[in-house]
Amino acid sequence: MSEFVETISRSEDGRFLELLIGPQHPASGHMRLVAEVDGDVVVSLRPNLGYVHRSVEKIAEVKKFLQIIPLVERPSLADTTANNLAYVLALERLLGVEPPPRAQYLRTLLAEINRIHSHFYGIGIHGVMIGSSTAFMWAFGDREPLIHLAQELTGARITYSYIIPGGVRRDMPPDFPDKVEKVLRYIERRLEDYDKLYVRNPVVRARLEGVGVLKKEDAIRLGITGPNLRASGVPYDVRKADPYCAYPDIDFNVITREEGDAMARFLVRVGEIRESMKIIRQVLKKMPDGPIFAEKYYKMLPPNLKKYYEETKEVKFPGIFANLRAPAGESVARVEGGRGEVVIYIVSKGGMNPYRFRIVTPSFRNAVLFEHLVRNVRVADIPAIYGSLDYFPPEADR
Amino acid sequence: MDLEEVVQRVKDALSDLEVEVQEKGPNVVEVKVNRENVIEAARKLKGLGFDHVKSVTAIDYPNERFEVVYHASSYSNLELARFFLVLRVDLPYDDPKTPSLLEVWPSVLYLEHEQYDLMGIDFEGHPRKERLLLPDDYEGIPPLRKEFKIKTEGINA
């Protein structure tokens, strides 16, 4: 505890200089870092959050249950499926609905596509921060084929709102598996290029190796989550620890590394991209036939929408669903998103809105790493560490 | 490890404290404790292997009580990681104070700070009493309380 009390230590003789970084800075922005420097060495650093605090939790209390789906997606725009899925899982637990198997597989499919492009996003931003524009251009360029895939599946570029209580919004197009295979082959080829030009690049290694080392016991103690946790040697992944959707049937590995430095965090992301591709291939192979929408709600559709669903395999909710009431009670769900674990906790009093809505995002839980890792390092290491955390401020501030 | 075993372990560990342990859902163990015992209970639960906190939620029941809910789980014991441990503390409405669990679980640092900021719960012993997410010059009712009204839409506006 004492380590947190005196994070900004004021020196008596004015030897230390307070350095304000942001909120307008060359990195991703949205936040201010208050660093105290002694020459070129950062003595301590505190993140100043709240620049993108938009009060999702308060707004959710006056929104209907279905209206909250797009709302929870907004905070983490690069990784929307995780929030969408976590919220719908929590809501389904409250409503007592079980989606059919095909919907479970489609959810898994979208979640993994999203995980890959979220990791590419993280790699790209990391590249900008350590001054490697090539990494940014490559990662953001390679993100586009995946976004295009998700767009074919859901109709939107990044804010999918694909997962709805009781199933998913539309079925996958018939030629989708071939397109996925094409993209996956492309990404596989590209990952080898990344290996040659980025992972084995001496400049990148010099910037990242041994920088910002997070020890295993500290990672556990501080409740870190996601790839940052696994890079410190903790094999915790919600997909394995508390499996949801189709993950129990799927064979994949949890990528961990022991070093805990910025390079390890980067390599865990690259490893997870490979694992996600494995998952996507299995999902497409094992995809069962059947409905994509729970029987319980299908019965409630009016005849014209039933006909529409049968013809196009797209679910359209009638207006009656706007007044979806959840029974009194509470439920909690967690999902492994690209950046880590999303926890959503809903307290309902039986009305049309949740009584209390709580969303804890991975970035918010990882924010403590700034003050923990950026201590007694050089000023030039701040972006290297910041980028390696894949920290997305709107997600942290909600 | 199944749920009953976890519940039994939690009950055994907290046997000398005044707590209420029950199972909620397929993987949720709920522990109700009053604020005098919360640090002691948390310490014992940490001894069981619940080593970090995932979420701290304060709930406002106007003119009745506040409730602080901790969701803890485990990283070091992967069998235990399947379960949520929910620690609930009731606080009187006119005196929303509870001891901070920072010395037991350092992972509550930002989570408790956020609830102090947005709900106005005073976590005693928490070193940070400034604004976290709200602007530094914010004054008035903490925004997540029910008496803080925002605009609504539709017929129930």
Added chain:
Amino acid sequence: MVCGLKGMMWVGNLEKAARKAAVWLVNKRPIRDIRDWGISFSLWPVHFTTACCGAEFAATSAPKYDAERFGFLPFVASRQCNLLLIEGTLTKKMAKAALWVYEQMPEPKFVIAMGACAIDGGIFWNSYNIVRPMDILPVSVFIPGCPPRPEAVAQAIIMLQKKIRKGELVKYEEMEVVK
């Protein structure tokens, strides 16, 4: 008093007159057109991300959509930029920073408000912590969408360029020349 050219005295502030003449010249066609044409192809947005639309803004600058072909390249320092893109919601805390950044930018400067949140709050319209950018900044182009697609951002850039070329936005008269 009559005096020939030989004995004429120059009166007045020569520097001021020169400045006036320069302003007159750059506002005179065709110099003005050339000037506006040049400005429209060197838009430097400052690297200031206000909210989540930044993800799509980044995609706009990335290979597939490649905004650099419009002469549009994000740059680090606000003192060397002339375009402020409000990417999504502007919170109260961020609004102060946005104003500082805007004040630091040299003239002529433009503002694009991106996303539904930057128009009227969007999905966060009833949040207690937001500011509408048009209340505090002179916005030239709004981009609807939540988030707008990169194509929409590209279109906004083209619209802004057209507006600049029409001579609607760049005004040199009120400008104070810094020595």
